[in-house]
Amino acid sequence: MHSAGIxxxxxxxxxxxxxxxxxxxxxxxxxxxxxxxFAASTDLVNWTDWAGENLIEPSEPYDDLYAHxxxxxxxxxxxxxxxxxxxxxxxxxxxxxxxxxxxxxxKSFVPAPIPKKP
Numbered sequence: 221m222h223s224a225g226i227x228x229x230x231x232x233x234x235x236x237x238x239x240x241x242x243x244x245x246x247x248x249x250x251x252x253x254x255x256x257x258f259a260a261s262t263d264l265v266n267w268t269d270w271a272g273e274n275l276i277e278p279s280e281p282y283d284d285l286y287a288h289x290x291x292x293x294x295x296x297x298x299x300x301x302x303x304x305x306x307x308x309x310x311x312x313x314x315x316x317x318x319x320x321x322x323x324x325x326x327k328s329f330v331p332a333p334i335p336k337k338p
Contacts, residue, residue: 224249229289232264239264242275244288253278254286256303276303276317282329283315284308298322307332 225247232241239261246254255277259267276287283305291302299319306312309332 231291233292238262241267242290242292244290246286246288254288256288256290256301276301280305282307282313285310287315
């Protein structure tokens with residue numbers, strides 16, 4: 221458990237005999253921004269939190285502020301990890317990371333508006 225910050229928007233999926241809870245965390249003392257993690261359980265009561273790196277964290281211009289709120293699905297052998305991407309201009313969109321390299325999309329946010337002078 222973390223001692224500060226928030227955790228939320230859990231999605232639980234059953235994978236074979238294991239329940240996997242994907243969730244987002246933000247503002248933790250030992251991590252910056254918002255990010256996606258997971259925990260696992262065999263009985264939906266006792267959970268083991270993943271101790272490794274974040275599944276998704278800010279890493280691209282389109283998610284350089286937050287990368288959070290997961291939905292994970294496996295289709296035809298490829299894991300697709302959809303998440304909310306928020307950039308430093310507070311533009312939001314749905315991004316996807318995959319378990320195999322499928323290339324990069326050509327879509328992007330519209331240019332951020334120029335702030336008006338007071």
